Amino acid sequence: MYSSRRYLASKFAFIQLVLWLLCSSICFGVIKGATAEDVTVTVDGTVPISRVSDKYLCATIDWRSAPATCASDGLSPLLIRLGGTLQDAVIYDIGSTNRPCLPFTPDPSQHFGVAGGCLNMTRWDDFNDFFNQTGASVAFGLNVLYGRENNFTAGQWDPSNTQAFINYTVSKGYDMFAWELGNELDIFIPASNYARDARTFRNIVDNIYQNSPTKPLLVAPDALFHKDWYQEFLQSIGPEVINVTTYHIYNLGKPNTTNLEDRIFNATFLDQVKTTFINMSILLKPYGSSIQPWIGEAGGVVKGGSPLISGTFVNSFWYLDQLGMAATYGTQVYCRQTLIGSIYGLLNKTTHEPNPDYYGAKLWKDLMGENVISANVTENPNLRAYAHCAKNDTGSATLLLINLSNTTDFNVSLILNGSTGCQEQRLEYHLTAPDENLRSQIILLNGKALDLSPDGQLPEFIPLVENSSIPISIVHTSIVYVKLLGVSLLACTQP
């Protein structure tokens, strides 16, 4: 795996110089019509404002998708959430079940538009081989409608099939990082009923895992955020049942929304979802750290994504901003819908090639550590700034800077509070679109297209090395990770 240290140690400075010259003419040339503006980003490195899980980056797979080996494993070890819309239609072919084990067939008369739905244990074994080979951690979404199929509202969950399934999973030694109960059912199941079923679930899991050294997290309810419902759910469930509460974010709209791009490049629009993060953190305050918030599913655009947006560089302005924003408000895990599948997959479902968001996530994984520190820019809302302690580099920090404007380039001066070191140099990773085509499925890193090698290996992520005495230059509609070298922030001295 590539590391910037190894790069620095092994390459000659003149290569960097050549790259810098090359890139400065390509990416930093004066673009006709673009204006430059000086701004200041203030980073408060005295104390972390929050801390994300080491599994912050997460991606979903629909449990029907083949356990395909991915074109590359740059995000591994990844947390994978196996679940989604059809999880509440799936039975497990073990023990006695209330209907035969049949594959999904389309059936518009049924709630999810399908009849059948069954996971046999051979297939479950295959999934686990895949997880084992890729080193993935798994959050598995269980069916909470079993037994209440005919009356979602007042019926009661029958846990017997789930119990048999978990028993099988434990007997095979398959480690689950988390078990999740139900998917997007808050509009059907009253909060107090859901809480009752979750308590049943806690007893089952405690019983099965009582002699087990590792205990999975219990997660619920994976719904869209409806404040009143979540409030009632949390109040009726209390602090000692679930470990995690999850909600889903699809804040961009429908695939056919005419102004999707205008929404993504509109800072006011992007900020609207902050109230959701804030409201969730207010609801969770009484529980201290005993219940943590996750984003269980986030795809931006609903229903599989939008062809011109979701697999292209445009989407990275939404996705990377979300990763930054969610972490700022205490979210522990952020599951992107999807790893592979539909239009919004991180990997192209046909070619298995990474799309721009995959590369953005890869850089996040390599550069952004777990402690979140505050970063503010006040002069212009079109520059978005987030900061974390650096990955694998005690004391240091990485900034994520997003320029939403299509006309303004920014020259960013940094004010670092709480630093005892001396900024020497910094590593810059500029992401831009080729030929200013933001709807491109290809992105450039420091002016050079990112692409897999013929044998499917990820490219090297070669930073520009800049002197800290000059401002950070961020061209219009670009995204930049900046890793600071030589600094020692108080918030980042504990690994």
Ligand SMILES: *[C@@H]1O[C@H](CO)[C@@H](O)[C@H](O)[C@H]1NC(C)=O
């Ligand atoms: C298990 O399920 C898979 C996929 O649904 C199917 O191809 C396979 O035939 C099933 N195996 C058994 C033993 O039923």
Ligand SMILES: *[C@@H]1O[C@H](CO)[C@@H](O)[C@H](O)[C@H]1NC(C)=O
């Ligand atoms: C994969 O399975 C083997 C054998 O059960 C086990 O020793 C190993 O720890 C597993 N690896 C992962 C990443 O779960």
Ligand SMILES: *[C@@H]1O[C@H](CO)[C@@H](O)[C@H](O)[C@H]1NC(C)=O
């Ligand atoms: C569900 O059960 C409740 C309580 O028994 C009943 O009032 C309601 O009519 C039932 N709904 C349906 C669709 O059967």
Ligand SMILES: *[C@@H]1O[C@H](CO)[C@@H](O)[C@H](O)[C@H]1NC(C)=O
């Ligand atoms: C599952 O295992 C638990 C505890 O090991 C046991 O009490 C229960 O009867 C088992 N249930 C099924 C359905 O296999």
Ligand SMILES: *[C@@H]1O[C@H](CO)[C@@H](O)[C@H](O)[C@H]1NC(C)=O
């Ligand atoms: C999950 O919650 C249970 C019940 O409160 C608790 O016993 C367990 O320690 C929690 N797990 C983690 C990893 O916090």
Ligand SMILES: *[C@@H]1O[C@H](CO)[C@@H](O)[C@H](O)[C@H]1NC(C)=O
């Ligand atoms: C988008 O599609 C929905 C149905 O899926 C339709 O109701 C709506 O009018 C469409 N909107 C536009 C702008 O085409």
Ligand SMILES: *[C@@H]1O[C@H](CO)[C@@H](O)[C@H](O)[C@H]1NC(C)=O
């Ligand atoms: C620049 O962005 C504005 C607002 O999103 C948009 O209306 C305009 O078409 C964009 N201009 C170019 C050249 O892309």
Ligand SMILES: *[C@@H]1O[C@H](CO)[C@@H](O)[C@H](O)[C@H]1NC(C)=O
């Ligand atoms: C930006 O989004 C806000 C909130 O949705 C909206 O009120 C405003 O009109 C949008 N601005 C532009 C230029 O579209």
Ligand SMILES: *[C@@H]1O[C@H](CO)[C@@H](O)[C@H](O)[C@H]1NC(C)=O
């Ligand atoms: C957040 O809470 C405020 C105050 O109760 C409420 O007005 C607002 O609608 C909530 N927003 C969301 C997205 O839940």
Ligand SMILES: *[C@@H]1O[C@H](CO)[C@@H](O)[C@H](O)[C@H]1NC(C)=O
């Ligand atoms: C997948 O890649 C192919 C070939 O480049 C492209 O035509 C297609 O639009 C891509 N699919 C998505 C969903 O981005």
Ligand SMILES: *[C@@H]1O[C@H](CO)[C@@H](O)[C@H](O)[C@H]1NC(C)=O
């Ligand atoms: C961080 O350090 C761990 C443990 O030394 C190593 O496995 C991992 O590859 C490093 N990650 C990066 C991005 O350098």
Ligand SMILES: *[C@@H]1O[C@H](CO)[C@@H](O)[C@H](O)[C@H]1NC(C)=O
């Ligand atoms: C700075 O940003 C943090 C979050 O990154 C926020 O909590 C704080 O209120 C901001 N401070 C100012 C002065 O805007």
